[in-house]
Amino acid sequence: MNRRAFLAATGGLSAAGLAGCFGVGGEPAGEYDVGMSSDAFLPEAYPQEGAIEVGETVIWKNTGSRTHTVTAYEGALPEGAAYFAAGGFDSEEAAREAWSSMGGERGAVESGTTYEHTFEVPGEYRYFCIPHERTGMVGTITVRG
Numbered sequence: 001m002n003r004r005a006f007l008a009a010t011g012g013l014s015a016a017g018l019a020g021c022f023g024v025g026g027e028p029a030g031e032y033d034v035g036m037s038s039d040a041f042l043p044e045a046y047p048q049e050g051a052i053e054v055g056e057t058v059i060w061k062n063t064g065s066r067t068h069t070v071t072a073y074e075g076a077l078p079e080g081a082a083y084f085a086a087g088g089f090d091s092e093e094a095a096r097e098a099w100s101s102m103g104g105e106r107g108a109v110e111s112g113t114t115y116e117h118t119f120e121v122p123g124e125y126r127y128f129c130i131p132h133e134r135t136g137m138v139g140t141i142t143v144r145g
């Protein structure tokens, strides 16, 4: 499995050149691909093409102070793609149910922690944060074939 953050895979960009992108958390460039504010995903580390290659891993890091989730929209998955969600749920329904019944005991991405997923099927993946979906905390990952 390729555990590189896709940022690290974009050879044309130097770590120094990217450092300015990381206004949140003060993390060294390359430690994560998508940060989080209090109410949004911050894909500041995306390469300009806005896409990753099959087999690459995206690392989300909660660089904000509130608790979030990374939960895939099941109905929007590319054909044949595996479902993914922080907490390891196998369906969107299970992730939502656990959040509402267990209050994020499972599946939460707490402040300062990470979640990662390796994408094995090309296509466009839409995902959201369960507690902040209503306020627009959603994101997209594009995987090139």
Ligand SMILES: [Cu+2]
Residues within 6 Å of the ligand: 038, 039, 067, 068, 069, 129, 130, 131, 132, 133, 137
């Ligand atoms: Cu959130």
